[in-house]
Amino acid sequence: MIKRLLLNEESIHCANCMLGHICMPHGMGSEDIERLAELVKERIRIPKGEFLYRIGHKANAIYSIRTGTIKTHIENHNGHSQITGFFLPGEVFGLDSMATGQHLSHAVALEDTEVCVMHTDDLATLSQQLPPLQHQVNRLLTGEISRSHQQLLSLGALRSEQRLASFLLDMSERFTRLGYSSQEFRLRMSREEIGNYLGLTLETTSRLFSRFQKEGLIQTQQRTIKILDRSALFNLLKTEHA
Amino acid sequence: MIKRLLLNEESIHCANCMLGHICMPHGMGSEDIERLAELVKERIRIPKGEFLYRIGHKANAIYSIRTGTIKTHIENHNGHSQITGFFLPGEVFGLDSMATGQHLSHAVALEDTEVCVMHTDDLATLSQQLPPLQHQVNRLLTGEISRSHQQLLSLGALRSEQRLASFLLDMSERFTRLGYSSQEFRLRMSREEIGNYLGLTLETTSRLFSRFQKEGLIQTQQRTIKILDRSALFNLLKTEHA
DNA sequence: CGATGTCTTGAGGCACCTCAACCAAGGTGG
DNA sequence: CCACCTTGGTTGAGGTGCCTCAAGACATCG
Numbered sequence: 001m002i003k004r005l006l007l008n009e010e011s012i013h014c015a016n017c018m019l020g021h022i023c024m025p026h027g028m029g030s031e032d033i034e035r036l037a038e039l040v041k042e043r044i045r046i047p048k049g050e051f052l053y054r055i056g057h058k059a060n061a062i063y064s065i066r067t068g069t070i071k072t073h074i075e076n077h078n079g080h081s082q083i084t085g086f087f088l089p090g091e092v093f094g095l096d097s098m099a100t101g102q103h104l105s106h107a108v109a110l111e112d113t114e115v116c117v118m119h120t121d122d123l124a125t126l127s128q129q130l131p132p133l134q135h136q137v138n139r140l141l142t143g144e145i146s147r148s149h150q151q152l153l154s155l156g157a158l159r160s161e162q163r164l165a166s167f168l169l170d171m172s173e174r175f176t177r178l179g180y181s182s183q184e185f186r187l188r189m190s191r192e193e194i195g196n197y198l199g200l201t202l203e204t205t206s207r208l209f210s211r212f213q214k215e216g217l218i219q220t221q222q223r224t225i226k227i228l229d230r231s232a233l234f235n236l237l238k239t240e241h242a
Numbered sequence: 243m244i245k246r247l248l249l250n251e252e253s254i255h256c257a258n259c260m261l262g263h264i265c266m267p268h269g270m271g272s273e274d275i276e277r278l279a280e281l282v283k284e285r286i287r288i289p290k291g292e293f294l295y296r297i298g299h300k301a302n303a304i305y306s307i308r309t310g311t312i313k314t315h316i317e318n319h320n321g322h323s324q325i326t327g328f329f330l331p332g333e334v335f336g337l338d339s340m341a342t343g344q345h346l347s348h349a350v351a352l353e354d355t356e357v358c359v360m361h362t363d364d365l366a367t368l369s370q371q372l373p374p375l376q377h378q379v380n381r382l383l384t385g386e387i388s389r390s391h392q393q394l395l396s397l398g399a400l401r402s403e404q405r406l407a408s409f410l411l412d413m414s415e416r417f418t419r420l421g422y423s424s425q426e427f428r429l430r431m432s433r434e435e436i437g438n439y440l441g442l443t444l445e446t447t448s449r450l451f452s453r454f455q456k457e458g459l460i461q462t463q464q465r466t467i468k469i470l471d472r473s474a475l476f477n478l479l480k481t482e483h484a
Numbered sequence: 485c486g487a488t489g490t491c492t493t494g495a496g497g498c499a500c501c502t503c504a505a506c507c508a509a510g511g512t513g514g
Numbered sequence: 515c516c517a518c519c520t521t522g523g524t525t526g527a528g529g530t531g532c533c534t535c536a537a538g539a540c541a542t543c544g
Contacts, residue, residue, distance in 0.1 A: 148390035156441035
């Protein structure tokens with residue numbers, strides 16, 4: 001079951017959280033960040049595999065990840081589902097439901113995960129007094145738009161190998177930002193989830209991993225990925241065919 | 243060439259624009275709408291085929307359509323491009339560049355088009371005094387996120403015929419909202435543009451139009467579409483295979 | 485009226501999917 | 515501690531949905 005944690009004086013606040021350079025406070029002065037304590041009054045622990053929220057649930061907050069990984073996905077009439085995003089520590093998700101008061105996607109923990117809760121009405125009042133916060137919210141919203149547009153291009157215009165290459169390079173960049181190695185990292189999602197995200201089947205995804213390994217682009221050990229030839233991956237994105 | 247029009251006393255303002263029920267003022271009281279005159283001080287005419295803006299250009303405004311149609315698209319390293327949206331009268335676009343100050347997509351007029359210009363800094367200051375405006379901006383941003391997520395599902399999980407059916411139903415709904423017939427409307431985009439948007443080639447798109455016509459779902463006369471069997475189109479989305 | 489862009493239709497190929505078997509790793513219970 | 519099961523991943527064989535290439539029909543417009 002998911003577990004709510006109320007924050008008190010001793011709790012770690014945004015001001016000294018390691019993830020400030022990625023998360024909400026990004027780009028704010030230290031006196032502004034102090035005020036974010038008003039914003040994050042609660043954290044939630046979600047065990048691996050559990051839902052933080054589901055489509056249709058009342059929405060009154062957005063979330064940033066303290067530890068763990070979250071996937072968001074949507075579904076349609078015939079039960080087919082599409083993963084719309086993977087989120088790593090420091091990243092903010094749940095933005096799609098900010099204006100409607102209802103969640104438009106599901107959010108599931110891919111491993112034991114803890115998230116910071118920011119209530120939308122607190123966000124509205126505080127960002128009115130704190131222009132940098134308003135600006136940061138806008139950055140997050142437009143960032144999400146831009147990311148989905150890039151993903152549209154990936155699904156609409158790229159071949160399978162290019163989609164996977166672009167996925168791996170994206171993950172590598174995000175792990176780097178977290179202070180991990182850019183060469184070697186452990187993915188938290190299954191082949192099926194990667195495939196779903198990229199509009200491919202799990203078999204095609206698995207075959208691509210094998211092929212990339214055989215061609216010396218990467219080395220895989222289950223979900224641990226080692227990037228051996230980053231520029232080759234990058235060049236894949238530049239080729240028109242084959 | 244595109245042409246800027248400064249608005250004066252006699253110009254039509256948001257308060258008596260026919261599109262208020264779709265556009266920016268949507269859901270605002272009449273006294274709030276009066277203040278939007280401060281926001282829209284300018285309109286721009288874009289002839290068919292011309293760019294309103296390009297990727298990388300300085301961005302300082304978002305736009306709503308008064309008359310005409312706009313497509314937005316992005317491109318990647320290898321020159322492949324992906325249409326990210328079509329926009330009809332009353333609809334607001336250009337949101338992806340709201341926070342960065344730089345356009346992240348191209349915007350092209352599919353026919354002679356006139357747009358209302360809302361400068362982002364005016365928007366920021368006015369929405370601070372006018373909470374309903376702030377809320378409307380958030381609605382637009384999250385609406386754009388939600389729309390791209392739906393499109394991700396379309397590209398990632400649906401077969402070609404389902405993508406086209408869903409496209410036609412979406413267009414029909416939007417034309418209806420404009421006061422046009424929900425059964426018959428004239429698309430402003432080519433088969434190639436529809437295909438690009440749906441992640442298909444123009445030939446596949448054309449074949450699908452022909453097939454839908456042969457099966458009595460629609461009737462086509464060039465870009466004029468008549469929907470003959472709406473529920474059949476809808477049922478297409480519910481089928482798992484074939 | 486020709487010229488040009490847009491759309492349609494056909495034939496063939498290939499990238500990715502489907503179906504299916506097998507394997508590896510980890511957990512569980514006797 | 516080992517048989518057993520489960521879950522996730524790999525690999526193969528065959529099928530097909532969509533793409534590519536190509537030709538022709540239609541609109542639209544100078």
